[in-house]
Amino acid sequence: xxxxxxxxLAAVIAASATAALSGCGGQKEDKGEVNVYxxxxxxxNGEDGLMNVIDEFEKETGIKVNYTTYETNEELYNMLKNSNxxxxxxxPSEYMxxxxxxxxxxxxxxxxxxxxYEHITDRFKKLPCDKEGKYTVAYSWGxxxxxxxxxxxxxxxxxWNALWDESLKGxxxxxxxxxxxxxxxxxxxxxxxxxxTKEDVDIAAKKLKEQKPxxxxxxxxxVFNEMENSQSAIAPYYAGDIATMLENNEDLDYALPEDGxxxxxxxxxxxxxxxxxxxxxxxxxxxxxxEIAADNCRYLxxxxxxxxxxxxxxxxxxxxxxxxxxxxxxxxCYTFSNVPDEIYAYMQExxxxxxxx
Amino acid sequence: xxSKKPSIPYIIWMxxxxxxxxxxxxxxxxxxxxxxxxxxxxxxxxxxxxxxxKSFWIALLSTAISLLLAYPLAYLINRMKKSxxxxxxxxxxxxxxxxxxxxxYAWRTLLQHDGPLDTALSLLGIHGTYMGNTAAVVLxxxxxxxxxxxxxxxxxxxxxxxxxxxxAQDLGSNSFAVFRKVILPxxxxxxxxxxxxxxxxxxxxxxxxxxxxxxxxxxxGDVIDKIFWTDQNTGAAISLxxxxxIFIFLILMNFFGDEEAIA
Numbered sequence: 001x002x003x004x005x006x007x008x009l010a011a012v013i014a015a016s017a018t019a020a021l022s023g024c025g026g027q028k029e030d031k032g033e034v035n036v037y038x039x040x041x042x043x044x045n046g047e048d049g050l051m052n053v054i055d056e057f058e059k060e061t062g063i064k065v066n067y068t069t070y071e072t073n074e075e076l077y078n079m080l081k082n083s084n085x086x087x088x089x090x091x092p093s094e095y096m097x098x099x100x101x102x103x104x105x106x107x108x109x110x111x112x113x114x115x116x117y118e119h120i121t122d123r124f125k126k127l128p129c130d131k132e133g134k135y136t137v138a139y140s141w142g143x144x145x146x147x148x149x150x151x152x153x154x155x156x157x158x159x160w161n162a163l164w165d166e167s168l169k170g171x172x173x174x175x176x177x178x179x180x181x182x183x184x185x186x187x188x189x190x191x192x193x194x195x196x197t198k199e200d201v202d203i204a205a206k207k208l209k210e211q212k213p214x215x216x217x218x219x220x221x222x223v224f225n226e227m228e229n230s231q232s233a234i235a236p237y238y239a240g241d242i243a244t245m246l247e248n249n250e251d252l253d254y255a256l257p258e259d260g261x262x263x264x265x266x267x268x269x270x271x272x273x274x275x276x277x278x279x280x281x282x283x284x285x286x287x288x289x290x291e292i293a294a295d296n297c298r299y300l301x302x303x304x305x306x307x308x309x310x311x312x313x314x315x316x317x318x319x320x321x322x323x324x325x326x327x328x329x330x331x332x333c334y335t336f337s338n339v340p341d342e343i344y345a346y347m348q349e350x351x352x353x354x355x356x357x
Numbered sequence: 358x359x360s361k362k363p364s365i366p367y368i369i370w371m372x373x374x375x376x377x378x379x380x381x382x383x384x385x386x387x388x389x390x391x392x393x394x395x396x397x398x399x400x401x402x403x404x405x406x407x408x409x410x411k412s413f414w415i416a417l418l419s420t421a422i423s424l425l426l427a428y429p430l431a432y433l434i435n436r437m438k439k440s441x442x443x444x445x446x447x448x449x450x451x452x453x454x455x456x457x458x459x460x461x462y463a464w465r466t467l468l469q470h471d472g473p474l475d476t477a478l479s480l481l482g483i484h485g486t487y488m489g490n491t492a493a494v495v496l497x498x499x500x501x502x503x504x505x506x507x508x509x510x511x512x513x514x515x516x517x518x519x520x521x522x523x524x525a526q527d528l529g530s531n532s533f534a535v536f537r538k539v540i541l542p543x544x545x546x547x548x549x550x551x552x553x554x555x556x557x558x559x560x561x562x563x564x565x566x567x568x569x570x571x572x573x574x575x576x577x578g579d580v581i582d583k584i585f586w587t588d589q590n591t592g593a594a595i596s597l598x599x600x601x602x603i604f605i606f607l608i609l610m611n612f613f614g615d616e617e618a619i620a
Contacts, residue, residue, distance in 0.1 A: 074586045176567070213572075216571065216572075218567075222465075222568065230470075231469050341587075348588070349588060351583075352580055352583045353404060355579075356405050
């Protein structure tokens with residue numbers, strides 16, 4: 001009985017294997033695959049009348065995309081460092097890019113395979129984290145700013161100080177993320193966050209401790225619900241996301257701090273565990289096709305570094321100060337690119353301590 | 358002699374997914390960033406004593422409230438018709454098919470300013486936000502873990518031999534005496550496993566406090582989550598301490614369980 005069963009099983013396996021093989025041979029040509037590891041909800045996905053960018057890429061090139069997502073730069077880093085999974089395209093933020101470059105974890109790009117690179121504006125070509133522009137193709141960028149409820153905050157805020165406003169006690173939200181929270185506090189204390197020391201972190205931590213009794217909560221994604229449903233008065237967040245909130249609640253408005261804020265960007269890179277480098281470059285190139293980049297920008301509402309794509313955008317997006325702050329404003333902003341590991345770890349530790357205290 | 362072969366996959370599973378990770382957490386907790394032996398992670402972990410205490414307090418409170426709610430419920434369900442019992446247990450289980458984060462999100466909406474609860478209570482002239490405090494966190498926990506308290510108690514009560522109850526009645530016990538002398542002692546094993554199943558996950562849970570609580574409501578699970586971003590050693594040390602406390606708690610529970618069984 002057992003024997004017959006195993007014979008049948010073997011036959012089934014053999015049959016399906018040949019079927020699979022012939023199936024492959026039947027297709028025109030196997031172009032291989034590309035393993036993309038990106039932020040969650042970070043490409044146009046076919047909703048709201050936009051393209052499904054991943055499907056389009058597969059259709060155009062015949063390369064199969066294995067698409068997975070992460071929620072934090074640290075999660076990405078830990079996957080690259082501690083697992084055997086191979087990724088071909090990743091989209092880390094500026095500070096993580098400098099860390100990956102320092103640790104030799106990125107491959108140099110072959111720009112012959114990425115002709116669309118010429119569409120990138122100069123500001124985003126040689127990024128501070130990759131000064132020679134060898135490893136990165138900018139994907140999107142933005143600034144941090146404030147969103148507030150006009151029914152609760154009478155005057156348009158002009159500085160981060162509004163987040164320390166005693167009269168709004170219990171109605172203020174704050175970033176639940178050490179880097180962004182610390183940067184705001186540092187700016188208020190006159191410290192340049194892009195070159196901060198441990199002492200600077202201590203000063204900022206003190207400032208954040210003063211703020212804690214005034215806060216309603218430390219939030220990240222919950223900020224959408226809080227602000228869109230008029231639950232809180234004011235919150236700092238990423239400008240592109242604030243544009244989305246504004247569409248969902250008429251009472252909301254935004255305020256850019258006059259003395260500048262944090263300019264952040266994410267760029268596409270190829271990690272050194274990549275096994276399909278050419279396909280990866282094809283993917284990066286595809287993402288910088290003007291119409292693709294434009295749809296991603298419509299979806300994300302974060303700034304696009306692609307000047308041809310910007311031309312294709314509707315005027316209200318192109319003119320929006322949230323998606324595209326002026327060049328003048330950007331010059332006042334700082335970027336977090338080269339904060340050493342140990343300072344960042346110290347920042348994180350101090351931030352957890354503020355919350356635990 | 359019975360063959361041990363069928364247990365081999367389970368042993369491999371245990372080694373790979375329980376033993377090795379435990380050893381790795383142990384090693385990480387006792388080393389510094391460079392991988393040298395160090396007690397620094399434990400020193401750092403001491404900073405979070407208050408958070409530990411708060412987490413245990415929230416967990417104890419949630420467990421106590423769950424028990425108070427679950428015990429009568431389990432008792433009532435057991436006295437229903439068999440078919441009704443199945444339906445009620447089913448109704449208890451259905452919410453658990455949904456992702457727990459979604460349910461916590463729903464609680465936010467229910468408790469928020471101008472939310473359903475607020476609207477209802479403002480008819481009575483009471484107005485406010487019912488979220489952002491420790492009570493909301495406890496509420497979220499009780500909601501989350503109540504089924505884990507009901508099910509074991511219900512199961513154990515269902516197994517109580519009816520003839521024991523009849524015997525007690527024949528010997529002249531009123532229904533309170535029947536409950537106190539027969540049902541309560543015999544249902545203790547269910548209570549013990551219910552307490553364990555609620556206390557352990559609620560002491561180590563994360564996100565619930567962040568979603569429903571205010572700035573002061575942070576639990577040890579949240580601290581571990583955040584510390585792990587940049588400092589795995591301290592994170593491992595805190596996890597280890599948490600595990601030790603839970604282990605002690607389990608031993609204590611076991612001890613009570615055995616006592617009851619003897620008596």
